[in-house]
Amino acid sequence: xxxxxxxxxxxxxxxxxxYDLKRAYDERFGHDRPLAYGQVYxxxxxxxxxxxxxxxxxxxxxxxxxxxxxxxxxxxxxxDLWLAQPERPEPYLQSTLYAKVVLALLTDRPAxxxxxxQRAAHLELMxxxxxxxxxxxxxxxLVCDHALFHLEADLRWLELTAARLDQLRGEVVA
Amino acid sequence: xxxxxxxxxxxxxxxxxxxxPALDGASIEVAAGEVVAVMGxxxxxxxxxxxxxxxxxxxxxxxxxxxxxELTGCSDGELSALRRGEFGFVFQFGQLVPxxxxxxxxxxxxxxxxxxxxxxxxxxxAWLERLEVAELAGKTPGQVSGGEGQRVAVARALAAEPRxxxxxxxxxxxxxxxxxxxxxxxxEAAQESGAAVVLVTHExxxxxxxxxxxxxxxxxxxxxxxxxxxx
Numbered sequence: 001x002x003x004x005x006x007x008x009x010x011x012x013x014x015x016x017x018x019y020d021l022k023r024a025y026d027e028r029f030g031h032d033r034p035l036a037y038g039q040v041y042x043x044x045x046x047x048x049x050x051x052x053x054x055x056x057x058x059x060x061x062x063x064x065x066x067x068x069x070x071x072x073x074x075x076x077x078x079x080d081l082w083l084a085q086p087e088r089p090e091p092y093l094q095s096t097l098y099a100k101v102v103l104a105l106l107t108d109r110p111a112x113x114x115x116x117x118q119r120a121a122h123l124e125l126m127x128x129x130x131x132x133x134x135x136x137x138x139x140x141x142l143v144c145d146h147a148l149f150h151l152e153a154d155l156r157w158l159e160l161t162a163a164r165l166d167q168l169r170g171e172v173v174a
Numbered sequence: 175x176x177x178x179x180x181x182x183x184x185x186x187x188x189x190x191x192x193x194x195p196a197l198d199g200a201s202i203e204v205a206a207g208e209v210v211a212v213m214g215x216x217x218x219x220x221x222x223x224x225x226x227x228x229x230x231x232x233x234x235x236x237x238x239x240x241x242x243x244e245l246t247g248c249s250d251g252e253l254s255a256l257r258r259g260e261f262g263f264v265f266q267f268g269q270l271v272p273x274x275x276x277x278x279x280x281x282x283x284x285x286x287x288x289x290x291x292x293x294x295x296x297x298x299x300a301w302l303e304r305l306e307v308a309e310l311a312g313k314t315p316g317q318v319s320g321g322e323g324q325r326v327a328v329a330r331a332l333a334a335e336p337r338x339x340x341x342x343x344x345x346x347x348x349x350x351x352x353x354x355x356x357x358x359x360x361x362e363a364a365q366e367s368g369a370a371v372v373l374v375t376h377e378x379x380x381x382x383x384x385x386x387x388x389x390x391x392x393x394x395x396x397x398x399x400x401x402x403x404x405x
Binding site (some may be wrong): 118 | 215358376377378379381382383384387389391396
């Protein structure tokens with residue numbers, strides 16, 4: 001999952017210090033894998049270099065942990081693009097998709113569209129695999145079936161999440 | 175019907191059963207020979223949409239056009255003739271006539287169309303063969319498995335060479351392997367005969383046999399097109 005995009009999404013709510021961002025990230029997305037401080041500041045300096053965030057204020061004392069970061073217009077556009085683009089369908093996407101849905105809700109973007117775009121991408125790959133299977137030998141069929149069942153699991157998750165968006169919005173935005 | 179006009183098109187359909195709205199502005203277009211999956215959770219309105227398209231249920235508002243003809247203004251008799259002559263149906267449970275043999279079941283729509291028994295059964299046998307169940311011709315539906323029964327149902331749906339086949343959860347009662355065989359045969363046979371298929375399903379693996387999907391949620395439709403996936 002892209003830590004950088006997630007940071008940008010979190011910064012849309014207002015400027016934050018690095019440690020504050022780490023705390024927000026760990027709380028929402030890093031349950032089993034909290035971020036190291038090194039990752040946090042490396043990511044922020046990369047975002048700064050690309051003009052996606054800017055330093056909003058520096059407290060006395062220097063050091064990266066004293067800076068407060070704000071998202072730029074280019075950063076907001078980057079989040080827009082990320083949310084609008086489906087992920088490449090592959091197994092174990094849930095953490096990225098979950099982050100996209102939560103960030104869409106947090107930033108008042110249409111989360112159902114994130115799910116719709118992803119569903120279409122998944123189904124398109126499933127169609128390709130189904131066509132390949134229909135014209136293939138047993139080995140092809142078995143290989144394609146493995147991928148199809150995994151993609152189907154993702155799609156079931158997408159449907160369930162779509163049905164729970166209002167509930168999730170209530171929890172996330174609260 | 176102009177060349178650009180879809181074979182079947184519904185626009186802004188509304189339908190309520192009592193106080194419960196089933197369709198709330200649903201729209202869909204189906205081109206000749208196309209396989210369209212109508213997807214959505216239980217209770218989303220996808221079966222009601224199929225029934226409106228097929229002239230089984232009349233919408234409260236909105237339009238359904240088939241080959242340029244508005245169906246919402248047709249009489250019951252006209253709709254019935256249309257369903258018999260132009261449409262084929264496959265349901266979750268085959269709904270074959272239990273007293274008739276499989277070949278008689280498949281021949282039934284042809285007989286209703288006025289074809290003699292001998293010719294109707296000859297064509298029915300050819301369809302059973304196409305669906306890879308020729309050996310079931312003399313058996314009754316009670317003597318065949320669920321998957322076999324669905325293949326007979328697909329043969330019956332296609333026997334009168336309809337322009338549109340409506341399939342409502344056609345594999346819903348089958349295991350994965352049987353469901354897949356039914357979908358492969360339905361897709362291939364419909365394609366060979368040039369029939370469009372409107373396929374209602376909540377199963378992604380079934381929808382993957384379609385050319386595209388239309389998603390129904392809370393009685394409204396949204397067509398989705400896959401954009402390029404990010405790496």
